[in-house]
Amino acid sequence: MGALHEGHISLIDRAVSENDVVIVSIFVNPTQFNNPEDLEKYPRTLEADVAKINAFNDTVLIYAPNAKDVYEDEVMSAYFDFDGLENQMEGSHRPGHFDGVGTVVKKLFEITKPNNAYFGEKDFQQLQIIKKMVHKEQMPVTIIGCPILREANGLAMSSRNERLLPETRQKAAFIYNTLTHVKNCFGTKNVEEISSWVSNEFQNYAGFDLEYIEICDEETLIPTKSMLNTKKYRAFIAVYADGVRLIDNIALN
Known part of the structure; x- marks a missing residue:
């Protein structure tokens, strides 16, 4: 576009x-x-x-x-x-x-x-x-x-990034850092624990409003509550900052 x-x-x-x-x-x-x-x-x-x-x-x-x-x-x-x-x-x-x-x-x-x-x-x-x-x-x-290309701070490249204030654009590294932590926790913590942790992190991070965090089956995109070794999963996130809607995702396994 x-x-x-x-x-x-x-x-x-x-x-x-x-x-x-x-x-x-x-x-x-x-x-x-x-x-x-x-x-x-x-x-x-x-x-x-x-x-x-x-x-x-x-x-x-x-x-x-x-x-x-x-x-x-x-x-x-x-x-x-x-x-x-x-x-x-x-x-x-x-x-x-x-x-x-x-x-x-x-x-x-x-x-x-x-x-x-x-x-x-x-x-x-x-x-x-x-x-x-x-x-x-x-x-x-x-x-x-x-593959996703990212800015130096990890923010997924997007045309919408141009609408962010410079300081917000730098702080938006938090989105990818959060997804990276989710990936690291995947398999050791359950989905409910991970989702609650993400929600709490955003509640304590000023200027960024979490719309959703979902861990889904890559093929069906249906949110999962348990993990099977035979399936691939991905974490999806949507966040508002400066009135701009930002999305990102990361493969978990």
Whole structure:
């Protein structure tokens, strides 16, 4: 959605290394915002984004449509059934969000017809949902997840970070530090103990409001209360700071 940072550039780097031609789509999608104020304030830096992409060779193309190009005369979401993935975490806190994501990604795939598509793991739930959509819609595209890139203090790179005050951006290292502690405790403490510890930590950390902490099965995204050696788990977190909503996650095993 633009406001490109090094995390986005890492996706382009990987795509360039594995494909003959790369298309970078830049589109602030209105149908995935359930908060009009968030849509209005979302950073739009197309000129700077184009300059960053032009640093690559001419095998990287830019597709930066407007809403009419994508939606024609009806800017609205289709309904999707993602087998319950859409009901967890972001889905429960942002009604309609994943219908918007599914709608625009499906449209972009139909327009650009890619063989491979690259998405960052910072939006891990979104990544799983797009994989599910491609499978259910039988779309001929391989979805490739790429690692989270972090700022020097551990904060997950995000376009929204630009809206944070400088001191808040530094203090936001607390989010990743908390997730790292969760990872270290995983397997030695139960999920309820870990969640309570995280809640207490945020209650005592001024300026950061915890929306949720969830430990989930990576495949189903269903929150877990017990751990099985045969499954992979991930911790997911959403936090407000300076009125900006920040999300992050970490693989636990």
